[in-house]
Amino acid sequence: MVGHAPARDQDDGPLADCPDSALVPPGHEPHCPVDITIATLGGRWTPLVLREFLRRGQATYSELSAALPALSDKVLSDRLAQLTSAGVIERHRTPGWPPRVRYLLTSQGRALEPVVRSMWEWGTARRDALS
Known part of the structure; x- marks a missing residue:
C-alpha cells in the first residue's frame, strides 16, 4: 500500500514487550505500557488539562476553568481527581479562610510532556493535511 510503513515482525522493537496476555479488561490495572498511558490520559479533556x-x-x-471554558465543572473536577490519583498532579490545600487549593505538576506529570508534544505535532500535521 502506498503511504504505509512496511510490515514489521511482531517481535521487533520497543512495542514488542506488550503481548496479548498483558491486555486486561476495563476496570483492571493495565500491564501494557501503552494501555497504562491511555488509562492515565483517558477521557475527552484529560490531555488538554495536562497541557x-x-x-x-x-x-x-479557577485558572484551569478560565483556560478551558468549554469544560464543565463536573468534568474538570473529575479530570483533576483522575490526574491526582494517577500521580500526574498533586493537590495542595493552604490552611486559612477561605481555604485555597493549588494543583502542582509532579515529576511523573512532567515526564508526559513528550507524549503531549507528540500529540500536538501529529494533530498539527493532520489539521494541515485536511485543510
Missing part, C-alpha cells in the same frame, strides 16, 4: 499544567507547572481550579 495546561505543562504550560504553567501549577494552577488553581
